[in-house]
Amino acid sequence: MKALPADLAAVCRRMQTERSVGLAVHERPDTDALGAAAGMLDLFAQLGVESRLHVDQEEILPFEERHFPLGTVIRGLPLAGLPLYALDCGSLERLALPLETWDGIVVNIDHHHDNARFGDVVYVRGEASSTSELVCDIARALELRPSLQAAEALFAGISFDTGHFRHDSASAATFDTAGWLVGLGVDVTTVFTLLYEQGSVEALRLWARAIAGARVVAGGRALVATLLLSDYAAAGASEEETEGIVDSLRSVDGVELAALVKEQSRGPRVRVSLRSSSHDVSEIAALKGGGGHRLAAGFSSDDGPVEVTMWLSSELEKRLLTASC
Ligand SMILES: [Mn+2]
Incomplete structure (x- = not known):
């Protein structure tokens, strides 16, 4: 050898x-x-x-x-x-x-x-x-x-x-x-x-719901989308068909941080995926016991999806509007 x-x-x-x-x-x-x-x-x-x-x-x-x-x-x-x-x-x-x-x-x-x-x-x-x-x-x-x-x-x-x-x-x-x-x-x-290229029409409709409802944070420097169990039902999609949504949010010009909050029917109540082009999102995930990579991380929580969305929105806003990020 x-x-x-x-x-x-x-x-x-x-x-x-x-x-x-x-x-x-x-x-x-x-x-x-x-x-x-x-x-x-x-x-x-x-x-x-x-x-x-x-x-x-x-x-x-x-x-x-x-x-x-x-x-x-x-x-x-x-x-x-x-x-x-x-x-x-x-x-x-x-x-x-x-x-x-x-x-x-x-x-x-x-x-x-x-x-x-x-x-x-x-x-x-x-x-x-x-x-x-x-x-x-x-x-x-x-x-x-x-x-x-x-x-x-x-x-x-x-x-x-x-x-x-x-x-x-x-x-x-x-x-x-x-x-x-x-x-x-x-x-x-x-x-x-x-x-x-294995997506379904139902998955595409789920993307549409996530993107249509995304919250603009810190003047467009972050996007936070939330999918509730009712969104999966309305789109006819399964809870596994969310791959790529958070990356498409992150790909928007000027967006430095993107998050997708997913309500789950089993396991922890909510799972969150975080992406960034420049900021360490594993630090944010670690605040809630999660982890991952610098530019791609996640965490789960037993708090409700709306509560987690609000927490994330204010956390991202705070980080983007201060020198800490
Ligand atoms: Mn890996």
Whole structure:
């Protein structure tokens, strides 16, 4: 093996000596988490290691699950003592698995800048675009070529976390990795269509409701939209069909901060997505116990949607109109 950074080498060594492992991802796993999982499952298979993705009983997987080579996703913990590979997850508390009874080795592979660096082997790169990109680094270090299906899932993970290569997290290394995956046969249009062109008329009507009702804050420097359960019902859309709304709010000229407040029928009463072009929104999310990235973060709350919308509007206004932001 070529000279590798010590943490990457440690992960590779560990993977080569495993016999059977469990994989875990963050709660409400997104395309990057599942893309990274699909990539790791493929690498482990090539190394002759048994591996399965584990999530909690109630966890809802996004539709990509059907298109990614994830094998049989196990509902519940791996066998006691198995090494657990945590992917795309900033802290043990955010894993889509209850770990109170866990006593095995934990390998932490992630790109969140606020990662708690938990676990016995830590491969965390805050500057990486995505965990899928880190899994590609592992594949290349191990001199393994992911299968076409796994390569597509990894490309999808990178595309998703960079807003299809728009955000500044898309570095020269990211494009190099994407080029490597295209070289393995990934069809860019196929992945784009899967991720961004699966919308329904109902989802479009939901977008219309969110955008039509968005509150203009701080003279147009922020937009805050709210979706109530009654909006989903009126549009005929499901609560999962909100992807991209907050980014479209953020894309408006002059908007520095955008927020989408979503009322939920299960789990915490409200979930909030925050986006910015320049301000650290993970700081705002942390005020309510959430987290994420500097320019994309979120939190959940058991307060009502109107209350959360009012709090956010005044918090964003205060930050934008003072020097603190
Ligand atoms: Mn990610």
